[in-house]
Amino acid sequence: MTASFLDQLEAVLDKPGLLRPGDGLERYESEWRGRYRSRALAVARPQDVSVLAAVVACCARHQIPVVAQGGNTGLVGGAVACGERRELLLSLDRMTAVRAVDAHSACMTVEAGCTLHNAARAAAEAGWRLPLALASGGSATIGGILATNAGGNETIRFGNARAMVLGVEAVLADGQVWHGLSPLRKDNAGYDLAQLLVGSEGTLAILSAATLALRPLPAQRAVAWLAVSSPAAALKVLGELRRVLDESLSAFELIPAQAIEFVQQLLPEATCPVASDSAWHVLVDCDCARPGESLRETLLMVLERLYADGAVNDAALAETEAQANAFWRLRESISDAQKTGGVSIKHDISLPVAEIPSFLDELLPMLQRQVPGIRPCVFGHLGDGNLHFNLSQPPDMAADGFLAREAELNELVFARVLARGGSIAAEHGIGLLRRDWLARSADPVALEAMRRIKQALDPNNLLNPGKVVG
Numbered sequence: 001m002t003a004s005f006l007d008q009l010e011a012v013l014d015k016p017g018l019l020r021p022g023d024g025l026e027r028y029e030s031e032w033r034g035r036y037r038s039r040a041l042a043v044a045r046p047q048d049v050s051v052l053a054a055v056v057a058c059c060a061r062h063q064i065p066v067v068a069q070g071g072n073t074g075l076v077g078g079a080v081a082c083g084e085r086r087e088l089l090l091s092l093d094r095m096t097a098v099r100a101v102d103a104h105s106a107c108m109t110v111e112a113g114c115t116l117h118n119a120a121r122a123a124a125e126a127g128w129r130l131p132l133a134l135a136s137g138g139s140a141t142i143g144g145i146l147a148t149n150a151g152g153n154e155t156i157r158f159g160n161a162r163a164m165v166l167g168v169e170a171v172l173a174d175g176q177v178w179h180g181l182s183p184l185r186k187d188n189a190g191y192d193l194a195q196l197l198v199g200s201e202g203t204l205a206i207l208s209a210a211t212l213a214l215r216p217l218p219a220q221r222a223v224a225w226l227a228v229s230s231p232a233a234a235l236k237v238l239g240e241l242r243r244v245l246d247e248s249l250s251a252f253e254l255i256p257a258q259a260i261e262f263v264q265q266l267l268p269e270a271t272c273p274v275a276s277d278s279a280w281h282v283l284v285d286c287d288c289a290r291p292g293e294s295l296r297e298t299l300l301m302v303l304e305r306l307y308a309d310g311a312v313n314d315a316a317l318a319e320t321e322a323q324a325n326a327f328w329r330l331r332e333s334i335s336d337a338q339k340t341g342g343v344s345i346k347h348d349i350s351l352p353v354a355e356i357p358s359f360l361d362e363l364l365p366m367l368q369r370q371v372p373g374i375r376p377c378v379f380g381h382l383g384d385g386n387l388h389f390n391l392s393q394p395p396d397m398a399a400d401g402f403l404a405r406e407a408e409l410n411e412l413v414f415a416r417v418l419a420r421g422g423s424i425a426a427e428h429g430i431g432l433l434r435r436d437w438l439a440r441s442a443d444p445v446a447l448e449a450m451r452r453i454k455q456a457l458d459p460n461n462l463l464n465p466g467k468v469v470g
Ligand SMILES: Cc1cc2nc3c(=O)[nH]c(=O)nc-3n(C[C@H](O)[C@H](O)[C@H](O)COP(=O)(O)OP(=O)(O)OC[C@H]3O[C@@H](n4cnc5c(N)ncnc54)[C@H](O)[C@@H]3O)c2cc1C
Pocket: 032, 067, 068, 069, 070, 071, 072, 073, 074, 075, 077, 078, 079, 092, 112, 133, 134, 135, 136, 139, 140, 141, 142, 143, 144, 145, 146, 147, 148, 149, 150, 151, 152, 153, 201, 202, 203, 205, 206, 207, 208, 335, 427, 428, 431, 464, 467
């Protein structure tokens, strides 16, 4: 049965399009965190949507499950093929074309396997901005980004990935192609299927291309690094910047001193932009399409006021683009740098922004009591209430001993997140990692509706089975 399936796939795909075990599948089979490992039947790499559709139809005929994979940077095990039934890994890495940039409708149409950076570069070459910024953008693909409804640094201004989606082209579980690409900003003709597929993590359809809304390129920008005494002070700064900068505020990132310490262990040449030894820091980025210097002047004026008020302890305004990039490099190195502190237990949570200071005041001492010496490295997109609540092992504790406490620490963290009306999966999705927590914590009516949608679109549970609600 497997042999005849693979023979049929071979007839559909060209030579580079099918990798069987022994053909170098490794880079598709391991994932970024090294937490899960695929055992794929094979890897299919279609070069266009008709071949993609033929592959999915072949899987449907043989009842072979399919796991879509983009850049394989997902952090919840969504793109691994490790189910009970042997699964086909379906990589979009040969479908990378930018099909068109439409200046009149301010949008672009891109294939699912195109990386975020390549799509953004093509938009910029045509004079436009693709409004999404992720540290993983060199590898993460448009398909993966839409399938996970990725967030990122600029969500506070532009929203999550779904906000830029005007239409998608997708292959359904039986191999039919839905031609839903569209530049329309207004289309209320029936249910919004494109938005249903966004965030579905490969469980409802395979995305093959998307039409994405673009914005004007920035003409002026101001970036600042601030030292603040507490998350409450950071919130005060956020409120003031939002009020004065309005739409121009594009990122507001909270960074603890612990994260800077980890980054300096990884990159000894990295310097903190401010001398202050504050426990908390904030990275602010703002820009607008209007030319001039007014934004920098406005930011400076507000920061001076906040300094006089005591909300800001110290501040550095980037003088050059290179300096702004260096500030961001510090921020974007945190995930990698945390590995210098040994193993960690991570939570991608969101909370109503106003709850964050008291949430941290409640939970951080509790964690110290639970695991003395634990090193919380809590950072992220404070502007939209999304924290990477990462806990590094105590220096004098064995890695295995710390990881053995994961379930207990998850209970502690998620119980308090849910009690405050937050989410246990803010931007990385559910995948395998948070499937049980979704089942435990979602509204039962919503969960049942999700299961019915899955059943309607994928009755044989062939698309990424075992993930999300499958
Ligand atoms: C250093 C680093 C920083 C990150 N920063 C952020 C961040 O700021 N914000 C954020 O939201 N995430 C972030 N992530 C997580 C990750 O980059 C995103 O989830 C990203 O959207 C995944 O894209 P990908 O192409 O790598 O998808 P993959 O990892 O390949 O797949 C992710 C999921 O999407 C599905 N999928 C992939 N392609 C398709 C397709 N064509 N059709 C249907 N389903 C598909 C897969 O089956 C899987 O369930 C970060 C990751 C790393 C490693």
